[in-house]
Amino acid sequence: MNKLSAKPRLRMLAGLPLLLVAGLLQAQTHRLFVTNEGDNTVTVIDSRTLKVEATIAVGNRPRGIGFSPDHSKVYVALGDDDAIGVIDTQNLTLVDTIPAGSDPEAFAVHPGGNLYLSNEDDNLASVLDPVSREILAEIPVGIEPEGVGVTPDGSKVLVTSESTNMVHVIDVSQNAVVANILVGARPREVTFTADSKWAFVTSEVAGEVAKLDLATNKVVQTKSLQEIDGVKPKGVLLSPDEKLLYISTGRSNSVAVLDAETLELIDNIAVGNRVWGIALSRDGSRLYAANGVSNTVSVVDTATRKEIATVDVGDMPWGVVLDD
Amino acid sequence: MHPIKTPTRLFATLLTLLALDLQAAEGLKVHMLLVTPDNEVYASHIKGAVLGQTEGNIQGRFLGIDYQLEEVSAASGAVARDGISAVIVAAPFDQLLQVYETYAKSGVPVFNIALQNDGLRQVCRPGLYHTPPSDRMLADAEQQWAKVNDGAAITALAWHPEFVKFAGRDLNKRYTEQFGEPMDSAAWAGWAATRIVAEAVVRTSSNEGPVLNAYIRDELGFDGQKGLAQTFRNNGQLRQPLLLQDAEGQLVGEAPVRGAVADTNDLDSLGIPGCL
Numbered sequence: 215m216n217k218l219s220a221k222p223r224l225r226m227l228a229g230l231p232l233l234l235v236a237g238l239l240q241a242q243t244h245r246l247f248v249t250n251e252g253d254n255t256v257t258v259i260d261s262r263t264l265k266v267e268a269t270i271a272v273g274n275r276p277r278g279i280g281f282s283p284d285h286s287k288v289y290v291a292l293g294d295d296d297a298i299g300v301i302d303t304q305n306l307t308l309v310d311t312i313p314a315g316s317d318p319e320a321f322a323v324h325p326g327g328n329l330y331l332s333n334e335d336d337n338l339a340s341v342l343d344p345v346s347r348e349i350l351a352e353i354p355v356g357i358e359p360e361g362v363g364v365t366p367d368g369s370k371v372l373v374t375s376e377s378t379n380m381v382h383v384i385d386v387s388q389n390a391v392v393a394n395i396l397v398g399a400r401p402r403e404v405t406f407t408a409d410s411k412w413a414f415v416t417s418e419v420a421g422e423v424a425k426l427d428l429a430t431n432k433v434v435q436t437k438s439l440q441e442i443d444g445v446k447p448k449g450v451l452l453s454p455d456e457k458l459l460y461i462s463t464g465r466s467n468s469v470a471v472l473d474a475e476t477l478e479l480i481d482n483i484a485v486g487n488r489v490w491g492i493a494l495s496r497d498g499s500r501l502y503a504a505n506g507v508s509n510t511v512s513v514v515d516t517a518t519r520k521e522i523a524t525v526d527v528g529d530m531p532w533g534v535v536l537d538d
Numbered sequence: 539m540h541p542i543k544t545p546t547r548l549f550a551t552l553l554t555l556l557a558l559d560l561q562a563a564e565g566l567k568v569h570m571l572l573v574t575p576d577n578e579v580y581a582s583h584i585k586g587a588v589l590g591q592t593e594g595n596i597q598g599r600f601l602g603i604d605y606q607l608e609e610v611s612a613a614s615g616a617v618a619r620d621g622i623s624a625v626i627v628a629a630p631f632d633q634l635l636q637v638y639e640t641y642a643k644s645g646v647p648v649f650n651i652a653l654q655n656d657g658l659r660q661v662c663r664p665g666l667y668h669t670p671p672s673d674r675m676l677a678d679a680e681q682q683w684a685k686v687n688d689g690a691a692i693t694a695l696a697w698h699p700e701f702v703k704f705a706g707r708d709l710n711k712r713y714t715e716q717f718g719e720p721m722d723s724a725a726w727a728g729w730a731a732t733r734i735v736a737e738a739v740v741r742t743s744s745n746e747g748p749v750l751n752a753y754i755r756d757e758l759g760f761d762g763q764k765g766l767a768q769t770f771r772n773n774g775q776l777r778q779p780l781l782l783q784d785a786e787g788q789l790v791g792e793a794p795v796r797g798a799v800a801d802t803n804d805l806d807s808l809g810i811p812g813c814l
Contacts (some may be wrong), residue, residue, distance in 0.1 A: 225800070300647070335711055337596065355563040357596055358708050376705060378597040394600040396740055399761040400705075444803045446765075 226374045243303055243537045246493070247288050248504055248511055249276040250528025256290060257511075257527040258306055261500070261536060264525050265514065268306045278320030279491075279533040282344070283327055288535065289332060289344070291318040298329060298342065302491035303537055311348050313341045320533075322362040322371060324386065330371045332359035339373045339382070343391055349390040355382045357490075363404035363413070370428065372413055374401035381415055383431055398422045405450045416461055423447055423461060423477065437477035443467050447491040451501075453502035453516070458511035460501055462489045467504055471519060481519050491533035504531035566603045568594075568745045569734060573615030573627045573637050580628035580753050584609070585717050588698075594714065596734030607732065616640050623745045624735045628633055628652040628728065634751050638666050640723045646736075646747030649731040652724070659773045662813040665751050667774045670727040671696050671733070675803060675809035679780040679793035682807070686797040691785045697726035698781045704765040713787040730776065734760050764792075766803060770797025777805035 245267065246259040254276060258268040275363025281288050281303070292311065298318060300310040314331055315338065321331035326352065329342040339359055341351040354377025364371045364386075371384040374397075382402060383393040394531035398420025406413050406428075413426040425435040439445045439461065446464030452474060453460070459472040465488050471481040481498040489512070493502045501514040504527075511534060513523040541581065562667055565774055574580045577695050591607040598604055607626070612633040615625065618640050625648045627634045638648045650668045659672050671679075671694070679694035699710055699720030713721035713729075721729075738750040738759060759767035764779040771777060780793040794802045801807075 260674060335708060349692075354599065357593055357712075358705055375597075377593065377708070377763075378600070379737075379761075380597065382600070391600075396601075397738075399759060419767045420759060420765070433769060443801075 215503060241284065244504055244536060245303065245448060245537050246511065247279055247303075247533045247537070248491075248527045248534045249279045249290055250509075250530060251277055251506070251532040252529030256288075256301060256529045257531070259511065259525050259527075261495070261538065264523055266525065266527070269528060270301060270306060270308055272301070272308055273297060273311060277532045278318070278331070279535050280321060280323045280329075281535060281537060282323060283325055288537075289321065289323065289329060291321055292317050293317045293319055293334065296342070298331070299332070300344065308408050312342065312344060314342055315349060315352065319360055320362055322364040324364050324371070325366075325368045326447075328457060330362050330384070332362050332373055332375070334358055334360065337375075339371070339384065353382075353384060353389060353391060355391065356380050356437065357396075361401065361403040361415075363406060365406050365410035365413075365428070366408055367410040369410065372404045372415075372507075374404060374415065375420075376402065379417075379424065381413075383428070393424060395431055395433060398425050398436070402448050403450050405452055406455055407452065413451070414450050414459060416450045418446045418448060418464065421445045421447060423450065423459070423472070425477065435477055437472065437479075439463070439479065441468055441479060442468065442470060442482055445470075448490045449503075451492055451494050453494070454496065454498040460492060460494070460514075462492045462503060464488055464490065465507075469507075469514065483514055483519050483521065485514065485521050486510045486524065491531070493534045493536045495536060496538050502534050502536060504534045506530050506532060545761065554606060566601075566739070566743070566745055568598075568603060568623045568735070569621055570603045570605065570607045570732065571615060571619075571622055571625045572607050572609045572756055573612055573625060573633070574629055575612050575633065580652060580724075581724050582724035583728040585773075586691060586713070586721070586725030586730075587628075587732045588728075589713055589716055589725070590732030590736070592727040593712075594732060594739075595803075597736060597740065601740060603736075605732070605736060605739075612637070618644070620767075622646055623739070623747060623750060623755060624649065624731075626651055626728070626731045626735075631658065634658075637671070638663060641747070642666070644747055645751050647735070647751045649734070651727045651731050656810060659771075659775050659810065660813070662773045664755075665774075667731075667754065667770055667776065669776050670723070671780055672775060672809050675775075675780065678808045679795070680797035682793050682798035683782050683791060686795060690790075692782050692790065693784075694780045694793060696723035696778065696780065697721060698723075698783060700789045701764075701781055704763050706763050709763045722771040725747050730760070730762055730768075734758065735778075766805065769808075770785040770807075773810070775809065777808075778809060779805065 248257040273292035278291035316336040317334045319334040356375025358376035360375040381395045398417030400419040449462035487509030488507040491504035503512040510524040594605040617636040676694040737755045
């Protein structure tokens, strides 16, 4: 079981320089990192025991969170500090705060190490080199940029503009927008297939998910999730075998499970209140969900599709990532 | 569309449709009129409409669409002009209806952004839209609140400058940065109208009144930054959540009010559901 889950990771490794491969082989900490937008902290949870290991004060309005390619660092977008906080994943200290342009909300870490981040009130996506601390490029996008995703092959970055209802496709080699794709109202997050050919984008107010063909930059499939009452799709992830799509539903307080091929709704897993950020274990057996109004993280067994535990975190948890 | 008989005709038709689609989307000019008498009463409405046009143009930059918002007097608004995609009206009742009569025959959508009276909604004219909440909607919101909160004096509004949910914080910030003052309900109603026109334009790739009208009437789900997608009733009223403030002007809640109604996602608990 789950032999298929090994394949995407091997394909990814084949495309990366040797140095990063060596880096990836360092021992995983099995730690969950959760940003708490309301109290300016990051909660660290041991995913094996579900005990809170630490609460780290990071700076103002933490939201987006993501690992450096070797997982030695976890970056946190500090919107009200106009900066990216850097946490050492081993000793759990805030080791740096890097200026990152105005109001960074979220970001994606490129396999080469740069951060592509959304500057929410400036209508920009910025490219930040966390080593030199330089902003390498500022790319005009639409209003309220939020979700940022990088294709596994590192060739493209997609940015959603929530108020402009678009996904902007950035060609990494030029650091310029090469296509703009209209999607449903208030697009939020994006995820990719391992072959970098397809993307899935959630639209919160339209209550739907769209599948994008990245060869033609077109929407090829859309599925309304409005059978879930009051649905507000936000986070979106593919299972490691790419058969299932998991979508957090905001104030519908659940994680929807869709067949990734047909986009039919298979299940709707009750979790906590106002669920946004989600993360999957590498083997796909566990899903973690940040419940922004319950102030908890839900732990879901994806085989039984049930919440099996909750962990108390800080105020208004927003995003969650797992180092495994 | 005529029936397609041969594979070559199908191919030719598809090519033509594709070419038309690209043509329509690129270099599209959208000319909107903003009809308003020279009166301070409408100052916020106008600012809101201008913000909506600005935002439409930010989106339009990526799609090759340009929005023009031309402010004209009520007298001017009563004289039909060609090439108008939509008419936004911040004016008293008589002037609004005169503008509507001028443009209704060509199917150009007309938006009332200032008047709240229920009587106006009940005239039920096709292609006449209302972005401000009606008096009845506001009263219903206040009554819902009173059901679950004893004795508090409360006012219902379309918008509040301290609303932060659903990216309300961002909209308030954009308005304040552009105009140097808080965004109020009047401004929200103006903003909604021009943003709705832009939404219809990008979804239909058209600047033609009747095409936009059909989309707005039948398909539009507008993100008014109050959480729920907003649609128009058959009497032209924009369904919308409302905000509630106390006697000190502090934001205290939203309507439909939790605990007062069975389903807070049902916006028809506010106001008259439609043409009778």
